[in-house]
Structure formats: C-alpha cells, structure tokens
Amino acid sequence: GCRAAVPRPYPGTMSVHYVTYKGIKFPPAYNSEHSLSFAHNEFLVRDDDVFNVTYPKSGTVWMTEILSLIRSRGHPSWSQTVLNSDRMPWFSTRLGLEAALSYPSPRLLTCHLPRHIFPKSFSHSTAKVIYTLRDPRDVVVSYYYFSKMCSSYEDPMSFEQFLRDFLSGELPHGSWFEHVQGWMEMKDQENFFFITYEELKQDLQGSVRRICQFLGQDLDDDAVSSVVRNASFSAMRENPMCSSVLLPADIMDQTKGRFLRKGICGDWKNHFTVAQSETFDRIYQDRMRGLNMISSGHP
Numbered sequence: 014g015c016r017a018a019v020p021r022p023y024p025g026t027m028s029v030h031y032v033t034y035k036g037i038k039f040p041p042a043y044n045s046e047h048s049l050s051f052a053h054n055e056f057l058v059r060d061d062d063v064f065n066v067t068y069p070k071s072g073t074v075w076m077t078e079i080l081s082l083i084r085s086r087g088h089p090s091w092s093q094t095v096l097n098s099d100r101m102p103w104f105s106t107r108l109g110l111e112a113a114l115s116y117p118s119p120r121l122l123t124c125h126l127p128r129h130i131f132p133k134s135f136s137h138s139t140a141k142v143i144y145t146l147r148d149p150r151d152v153v154v155s156y157y158y159f160s161k162m163c164s165s166y167e168d169p170m171s172f173e174q175f176l177r178d179f180l181s182g183e184l185p186h187g188s189w190f191e192h193v194q195g196w197m198e199m200k201d202q203e204n205f206f207f208i209t210y211e212e213l214k215q216d217l218q219g220s221v222r223r224i225c226q227f228l229g230q231d232l233d234d235d236a237v238s239s240v241v242r243n244a245s246f247s248a249m250r251e252n253p254m255c256s257s258v259l260l261p262a263d264i265m266d267q268t269k270g271r272f273l274r275k276g277i278c279g280d281w282k283n284h285f286t287v288a289q290s291e292t293f294d295r296i297y298q299d300r301m302r303g304l305n306m307i308s309s310g311h312p
C-alpha cells in the first residue's frame with residue numbers, strides 16, 4: 014500500500030500567522046490587535062515622554078542604549094543591569110504596554126509604528142520623537158538575517174524574494190517608504206528630531222551632543238564620552254542587557270545568527286547583485302521623489 018505523504022513544512026516556508034492592524038502585518042509573539050489598537054487610540058502620551066521610533070533594523074537598540082545612557086548622565090549601571098526593553102518599553106506590544114503604563118515619568122518609549130497608527134494623543138502633546146533612519150539597502154540586508162533567526166518572522170525563501178517583498182511593502186511593519194514619508198512630514202516640528210544610522214556611525218560623539226541638545230539635557234564632556242564608549246558596537250555586544258542574548262531561544266534562535274550582527278554601513282554591497290541594485294535605485298528614486306532629505310550615503 015501507498016501511504017499518503019504527511020505534509021511537512023519545508024524549512025524556510027514555515028508560515029507565521031502575523032497580527033494585522035490597519036493592513037500592516039506585525040510579528041505575533043508580542044503584538045496583538047488589541048495592543049496595537051490601544052496604542053493607537055487610547056494610549057495617553059505624556060508631555061515629557063521621549064519616543065525612539067524606527068523602521069526595523071535601522072538602529073533601534075542602538076538608540077535605546079544612547080538614550081538610556083543620556084538619561085543616566087553617562088553612568089552605565091542602569092544599562093548594565095536592566096534589560097533594554099524594560100528601560101524603554103515597547104508600548105504597542107502586550108508586555109510593553111503594561112510596563113509603559115506603570116513607568117514613572119519621564120518615560121522613554123520605543124516603537125516601530127508608522128506615523129498614522131502612532132498614538133492619537135501625541136498630536137496635542139509636547140512629547141519628543143527621535144526618528145532614526147538607515148540606508149534602506151542595509152536595512153533590508155539586516156532584516157533578512159534577523160528574519161532567519163527570529164521565530165515570529167517568516168523565514169525568507171531567498172534574498173531575492175525578501176528584497177522584492179521589502180520593495181513592495183509586504184514585510185512585517187509595512188512599507189519602509191511609507192514609514193519614512195509619514196514620519197518625515199514632521200521634520201520641521203520642534204518636538205521631532207531625526208538622525209541617520211550613518212551619522213551615528215560617522216560621528217557618535219557629535220550625534221550624542223545633538224541629541225542631548227534636542228532633549229535639553231546638559232551633559233559634561235566626561236558624561237558624553239561615557240555615553241559614546243558604552244554605546245559602541247563592541248560594548249553593546251558585551252552587554253547582555255542589550256545584545257538580545259537573553260531572549261528565549263524559541264523567540265530568537267542564537268544559533269542562527271547574532272542580533273548585533275555586523276554593525277557597519279554598506280553591507281548591502283556584499284549582497285545585492287548589479288541588477289538588484291539597479292532595480293532598487295529605480296524604485297527608490299521614484300518613491301522618494303520630492304522628499305528632499307537624504308544626504309548621507311543614501312542612493
């Protein structure tokens with residue numbers, strides 16, 4: 014007799030049931046429709062909140078480290094003893110929401126939310142947003158490796174396919190283009206500050222000073238140096254409170270890669286074919302037309 018083959022998911026096609034909110038997919042491990050809807054509609058922004066906002070893989074945990082070190086005036090003990098997600102809760106997720114609600118002011122908060130589903134109460138507050146953006150070609154490479162090691166993201170079939178999904182806005186957290194466009198509409202408002210990953214790489218000390226100025230935090234030279242030292246790639250790799258090594262293995266499989274992977278600019282050159290690079294540039298030019306903001310190494 015012939016036995017029917019039991020269908021088994023081919024590794025790499027394991028399907029993940031994303032949470033969908035307003036047409037955008039979110040990884041299921043931490044998000045729920047309720048947490049996202051609550052963040053959007055009911056979350057009460059306080060005037061002294063500081064938000065770290067990014068599209069994934071743009072330098073989120075790096076900015077978390079910088080902002081918490083600035084908050085502790087360069088003293089590394091907070092960053093070395095408290096998990097980054099407890100220092101800067103992900104308020105639109107199930108667990109992060111609880112943390113955010115019980116967090117004493119002034120709060121530091123993190124999210125990847127696009128502008129149009131950011132808390133409504135933000136509009137009439139003086140809360141500050143720091144938006145970090147990164148060369149989207151490096152974002153897609155970083156995102157590709159991250160998706161492989163993270164169980165709440167579908168395992169990419171190939172880089173080619175992943176790049177296509179990135180360009181068509183189908184990856185979790187939605188379209189990079191729409192994310193950047195939505196947030197950059199705020200670029201002239203005084204409670205909004207944007208910086209690029211490339212600027213952080215090129216001049217971390219100058220960047221930290223600019224961030225301090227935006228936050229109205231007066232740090233002396235020693236404190237600034239300590240922020241810079243403790244937020245370096247190597248220091249962060251040494252610090253289990255921010256390197257993600259403490260995440261449970263069923264969330265992030267550390268045998269498949271490292272969250273703090275390379276930490277460089279331009280790794281896309283090792284991954285894109287000439288054809289992919291040309292396609293990317295064409296779509297980028299088209300989508301970013303009129304958004305005259307990128308001057309630091311972006312196409």
Ligand code: A3P
Nearest residue numbers: 070071072073074075155245246273274275276
């Ligand atoms: P790579 O995968 O290119 O190495 P996010 O925190 O938004 O998920 O972004 C993660 C990316 O930021 C990873 O990029 C990671 O290595 C990089 N990163 C984190 N901390 C960094 C640091 N101190 N210096 C340089 N890159 C850093």
